[in-house]
Amino acid sequence: MKSIRIGTRNSALALWQAREVARHLQNNNYLTEIVPIVSSGDKNLNQPLYSLGITGVFTRDLDIALLNDEIDIAVHSLKDVPTQLPQNIEIIAYLERDYPQDILIRKESARNKEFHELKLATSSLRRRAFWLRNYPGAEFSDIRGNIQTRLQKLEDGNFDATILSLAGIKRMKMEIDYEMLPLMICAPSQGVIAVAGHSDKPEINEILHQINHQKTQICVEIERNFLSTLEGGCTAPIGAFAEIIENQIRFKAALCSLDGKNCIAVDENFEYNTTENFGEKFAKIVLENGGKELMTEIKSQI
Numbered sequence: 001m002k003s004i005r006i007g008t009r010n011s012a013l014a015l016w017q018a019r020e021v022a023r024h025l026q027n028n029n030y031l032t033e034i035v036p037i038v039s040s041g042d043k044n045l046n047q048p049l050y051s052l053g054i055t056g057v058f059t060r061d062l063d064i065a066l067l068n069d070e071i072d073i074a075v076h077s078l079k080d081v082p083t084q085l086p087q088n089i090e091i092i093a094y095l096e097r098d099y100p101q102d103i104l105i106r107k108e109s110a111r112n113k114e115f116h117e118l119k120l121a122t123s124s125l126r127r128r129a130f131w132l133r134n135y136p137g138a139e140f141s142d143i144r145g146n147i148q149t150r151l152q153k154l155e156d157g158n159f160d161a162t163i164l165s166l167a168g169i170k171r172m173k174m175e176i177d178y179e180m181l182p183l184m185i186c187a188p189s190q191g192v193i194a195v196a197g198h199s200d201k202p203e204i205n206e207i208l209h210q211i212n213h214q215k216t217q218i219c220v221e222i223e224r225n226f227l228s229t230l231e232g233g234c235t236a237p238i239g240a241f242a243e244i245i246e247n248q249i250r251f252k253a254a255l256c257s258l259d260g261k262n263c264i265a266v267d268e269n270f271e272y273n274t275t276e277n278f279g280e281k282f283a284k285i286v287l288e289n290g291g292k293e294l295m296t297e298i299k300s301q302i
């Protein structure tokens with residue numbers, strides 16, 4: 001039997017996630033091979049990227065490799081995957097979500113500062129807005145790069161703390177002090193590893209179904225339907241988190257203005273069924289309650 005070629009980005013986190021998918025497949029007796037994709041093979045495609053619907057900065061190289069049949073599947077952090085997928089590419093499996101939360105990491109010199117005094121480094125509009133909602137007037141710096149780079153920049157830079165995803169810290173086995181941030185609502189599908197496949201490869205997709213975690217799928221589909229109904233392609237401060245508690249789903253979400261002053265939140269408990277699109281339903285409630293105007297305002301500001 002041929003081994004399944006698992007495409008991944010080349011960062012430490014991406015490689016860890018790809019190995020996690022490999023481990024699940026191996027547990028089901030499939031052979032696997034990790035294929036790190038460094039740069040894109042656009043040259044082999046005979047159509048322009050936009051005409052194939054390829055948009056995501058984090059996903060584009062893997063999308064191209066899938067379409068060029070250099071890999072059989074692609075592993076992603078689901079929160080980095082655009083809600084509109086390219087032609088012929090589908091998310092086929094979701095691994096069980098581990099840690100959806102955002103956490104605060106501060107440097108030693110800021111040990112005794114109160115939250116409202118912290119100078120924060122984060123480029124995420126969502127993290128900024130939710131923080132400002134609680135601590136108006138807080139100051140921010142931009143910070144980009146992978147987790148290791150950001151932690152190095154925190155040490156070197158002129159700011160006190162940063163906000164990261166707990167999933168990333170746990171996966172990298174970082175021995176680091178952190179504080180939980182119950183004031184934040186995570187990004188839609190944060191903490192979830194997703195496996196994308198090619199729609200024309202039913203045999204591979206059949207295999208992927210075996211490693212799918214259905215409860216995770218139910219939750220992230222609600223979160224992502226909420227996001228895509230609100231957004232229409234722009235990036236806004238939107239948090240969304242669904243979890244299954246006994247036989248009910250608890251869904252918490254919010255759309256905030258960039259300065260955090262205006263937040264339209266939903267907090268719902270409901271019985272799940274497969275016929276209703278709950279994410280879309282709750283997004284429409286937000287849109288009808290001032291969300292439409294707020295989205296227009298945000299789009300004009302970013």
Ligand SMILES: NCc1[nH]cc(CCC(=O)O)c1CC(=O)O
Binds near residue numbers: 077147
């Ligand atoms: N956009 C960056 C990114 N994409 C996925 C993760 C970590 C894994 C996850 O949260 O799903 C991170 C780092 C972070 O947000 O701190």
